[in-house]
Amino acid sequence: MKKIVLACLLMGVSVLAQDTSKWICPSEVPQPEDNKLTKERIELGKLLYFDVRLSRDDTISCATCHSPSRGWSDEVPTSKAVGFQGRVGPRNSPTILNSAFQKKQFWDGRAKSLEAQALGPIEADVEMNMPLDMLIPKLNKIQGYKELFAKAYPESKGVITKEYLAKAIASFERTVISPEAPFDKYIKGDKNAISAEAKKGFELFQGKAHCTDCHDGWNFTDGSFHNIGLNDGELTGKELGRYNVKARPAWYGVFKTPTLRDVTKSYPYFHDGSVKTLKEATVLCSEGGRYENNVKNKSEYMKKRDLSEDEVDAVVAFMHTLTGPDVKVDIPTSFPQ
Amino acid sequence: MKKMGVLLVSVVMCSMMLDAKDYVVDQVKKTFIPHEVTLHVGDYIVFKNSDPFAHNAYTDDEANEFDIGMQATGEDIRVKMKAPGSFDVECAIHPNMLLEVTVK
Numbered sequence: 001m002k003k004i005v006l007a008c009l010l011m012g013v014s015v016l017a018q019d020t021s022k023w024i025c026p027s028e029v030p031q032p033e034d035n036k037l038t039k040e041r042i043e044l045g046k047l048l049y050f051d052v053r054l055s056r057d058d059t060i061s062c063a064t065c066h067s068p069s070r071g072w073s074d075e076v077p078t079s080k081a082v083g084f085q086g087r088v089g090p091r092n093s094p095t096i097l098n099s100a101f102q103k104k105q106f107w108d109g110r111a112k113s114l115e116a117q118a119l120g121p122i123e124a125d126v127e128m129n130m131p132l133d134m135l136i137p138k139l140n141k142i143q144g145y146k147e148l149f150a151k152a153y154p155e156s157k158g159v160i161t162k163e164y165l166a167k168a169i170a171s172f173e174r175t176v177i178s179p180e181a182p183f184d185k186y187i188k189g190d191k192n193a194i195s196a197e198a199k200k201g202f203e204l205f206q207g208k209a210h211c212t213d214c215h216d217g218w219n220f221t222d223g224s225f226h227n228i229g230l231n232d233g234e235l236t237g238k239e240l241g242r243y244n245v246k247a248r249p250a251w252y253g254v255f256k257t258p259t260l261r262d263v264t265k266s267y268p269y270f271h272d273g274s275v276k277t278l279k280e281a282t283v284l285c286s287e288g289g290r291y292e293n294n295v296k297n298k299s300e301y302m303k304k305r306d307l308s309e310d311e312v313d314a315v316v317a318f319m320h321t322l323t324g325p326d327v328k329v330d331i332p333t334s335f336p337q
Numbered sequence: 338m339k340k341m342g343v344l345l346v347s348v349v350m351c352s353m354m355l356d357a358k359d360y361v362v363d364q365v366k367k368t369f370i371p372h373e374v375t376l377h378v379g380d381y382i383v384f385k386n387s388d389p390f391a392h393n394a395y396t397d398d399e400a401n402e403f404d405i406g407m408q409a410t411g412e413d414i415r416v417k418m419k420a421p422g423s424f425d426v427e428c429a430i431h432p433n434m435l436l437e438v439t440v441k
């Protein structure tokens with residue numbers, strides 16, 4: 001009897017001793033040596049992020065498609081440049097949440113840093129459609145911005161360049177971090193923070209459902225690129241994904257694995273925004289993609305997992321625990337003149 | 338005399354080939370192990386894949402550019418180092434994997 005009690009105790013210790021470190025949010029945000037975070041840089045970046053004057057016709061800001069009230073994303077199937085001739089982008093707006101921790105930016109990973117990413121949407125003709133050779137002189141005529149750039153980047157002496165513009169916007173983006181979610185409380189020891197169904201879902205997520213093959217670690221992405229079989233046959237145009245960056249065979253039709261933090265707020269799902277609900281997205285992945293065959297370079301992770309409906313519901317219930325409370329963002333109401 | 342010359346060149350080439358060394362870099366749990374390697378021109382990196390899924394290794398370094406393509410579990414792929422320099426190698430599927438290479 002004593003032996004049984006001891007064995008049970010040891011099993012309990014072993015469960016408690018499981019290494020949960022990979023699920024714990026890091027306490028520090030990565031910052032490049034040449035653009036360390038300061039209060040001045042973050043505040044300047046925030047003004048720029050919400051300022052519609054960065055677009056060609058003064059109607060669109062970064063926040064139009066990456067809004068704090070919509071999970072730092074939007075709720076339309078593709079990025080919609082609503083202010084400029086109603087042009088519709090080819091891809092769903094990705095959330096910028098925790099992008100500071102991503103080694104590659106954009107769905108196709110074409111930018112290696114937030115600084116490299118920040119100017120892309122400004123110039124994209126389907127987004128803000130503002131050529132930098134028009135924007136930089138425009139900003140340099142706004143005395144209030146010149147003063148803020150001089151404070152944030154003294155070496156600029158108030159002369160705004162595209163490099164300082166990118167650095168300032170990237171500084172604000174680096175502060176957009178997911179809030180503490182029920183899962184975080186659970187993993188730190190509060191066993192009542194999530195439901196029994198969600199706990200079952202977490203086990204499935206790591207096991208039978210194979211979600212952690214890609215959605216691994218505290219940010220629920222390992223940053224990997226995959227063709228998950230949303231389309232079959234030969235791909236063209238933007239559907240080629242990372243292959244458009246460079247024609248490597250491994251990059252044919254692949255897109256970045258998105259974070260699942262605050263995932264209930266960042267619908268619709270996948271790079272083309274073709275799936276409306278989290279349950280549909282989970283079913284699609286558990287069935288090995290929309291197309292089983294005739295998908296060139298399909299990820300080997302995309303296999304049928306034979307999940308029952310209850311198991312799918314449990315995985316979805318678990319993913320709901322990755323959404324934290326709404327964070328109040330003080331959106332600027334006045335901008336430098 | 339001509340024969341001597343050919344022999345000498347052959348000996349030198351053979352000795353260079355014998356001097357070339359293999360440096361094994363494994364891919365385990367989405368990590369290059371070791372994560373940095375220093376070797377000489379003519380040496381080889383032998384990429385192994387001990388993970389239960391495919392990997393890749395590539396560099397865009399101009400002098401040593403290579404892309405081993407999709408590497409299946411258990412497969413070994415040798416890549417010869419062509420020129421001196423320092424560069425990064427990434428996995429095209431898992432870009433968080435980083436190998437720092439120095440060729441002397």
